[in-house]
Amino acid sequence: MKIEGSVVLVTGANRGLGAAYARAALAAGARKVYAAARDPASVALEGVVPIALDVTDAAQVAAAARECADVTLLINNAGISRGAGLLDASAGFDEARAEFETNFFGPWAMTRAFAPVLKANGGGAVVNVLSALSWLSLPGAASYSASKAAAWSLSNGLRNELRAQGTQVTSVHVAFMDTDMARKIPGDKISPDEVARQTLAAVEAGAPEVLADATTRSVKQGLVADPPVYAAAR
Numbered sequence: 001m002k003i004e005g006s007v008v009l010v011t012g013a014n015r016g017l018g019a020a021y022a023r024a025a026l027a028a029g030a031r032k033v034y035a036a037a038r039d040p041a042s043v044a045l046e047g048v049v050p051i052a053l054d055v056t057d058a059a060q061v062a063a064a065a066r067e068c069a070d071v072t073l074l075i076n077n078a079g080i081s082r083g084a085g086l087l088d089a090s091a092g093f094d095e096a097r098a099e100f101e102t103n104f105f106g107p108w109a110m111t112r113a114f115a116p117v118l119k120a121n122g123g124g125a126v127v128n129v130l131s132a133l134s135w136l137s138l139p140g141a142a143s144y145s146a147s148k149a150a151a152w153s154l155s156n157g158l159r160n161e162l163r164a165q166g167t168q169v170t171s172v173h174v175a176f177m178d179t180d181m182a183r184k185i186p187g188d189k190i191s192p193d194e195v196a197r198q199t200l201a202a203v204e205a206g207a208p209e210v211l212a213d214a215t216t217r218s219v220k221q222g223l224v225a226d227p228p229v230y231a232a233a234r
């Protein structure tokens with residue numbers, strides 16, 4: 001599909017990669033960009049339509065699908081990482097549940113709500129922002145990794161189920177990106193603007209997947225290595 005003339009909704013559009021998607025969509029000639037955020041007053045970009053949307057709030061998801069009935073490209077970008085370990089019993093499951101609510105059930109609920117909208121508007125596309133950690137578990141981010149692995153499977157299932165109505169699904173895998181989420185992590189990080197550029201190009205090409213950086217490409221290749229990349233010591 002063409003970005004020019006499209007109507008885009010980006011979740012978590014107030015900062016980080018979400019803000020980069022909103023900027024890139026406007027620059028590529030989108031007819032309208034809904035910049036969805038938990039606090040719409042935090043959307044600083046001119047030229048977008050800010051809307052209030054917490055992706056874990058069923059009523060707000062339903063309202064967004066009703067009110068943004070012209071959407072042709074849904075970008076499920078919102079995500080959280082709480083840094084929970086797997087074996088610390090004192091941590092409970094609250095942090096992991098929050099990650100799954102936002103990173104897995106959020107995009108699922110959004111796509112389910114917007115599927116009829118996309119169908120009515122000719123098919124369009126869904127982008128799901130995943131991670132290199134969909135394929136690899138990182139110490140300190142193991143439950144986040146699990147949520148992104150589940151979201152990868154979700155993305156593949158949605159692609160199957162949306163095919164009949166002509167809606168394409170593009171999964172975006174990226175390692176570390178220069179945003180608030182990775183602020184404390186040292187080393188090279190890809191810029192969110194570059195990830196947004198690659199994503200919109202993939203949507204235009206009808207590609208199922210973006211492997212945004214060298215680390216992500218090497219992780220994916222490592223799935224078939226012996227030993228596989230996810231079994232190596234970290």
Ligand SMILES: NC(=O)c1ccc[n+]([C@@H]2O[C@H](COP(=O)([O-])OP(=O)(O)OC[C@H]3O[C@@H](n4cnc5c(N)ncnc54)[C@H](OP(=O)(O)O)[C@@H]3O)[C@@H](O)[C@H]2O)c1
Pocket residue numbers: 011012013014015016017018037038039053054055056077078079080102129130131132174175176177178179180181182
């Ligand atoms: N940064 C990385 O290294 C990296 C790597 C791989 C993948 N990713 C993924 O990239 C995506 C964007 O993350 P980022 O790096 O831009 O992180 P970020 O700077 O922390 O931004 C996260 C965004 O998600 C929003 N958000 C969180 N929970 C939400 C909810 N329940 N409903 C609606 N919006 C919510 C935040 O809104 P508030 O301002 O209201 O908190 C914020 O706009 C995420 O899916 C993340 O998992 C990031």
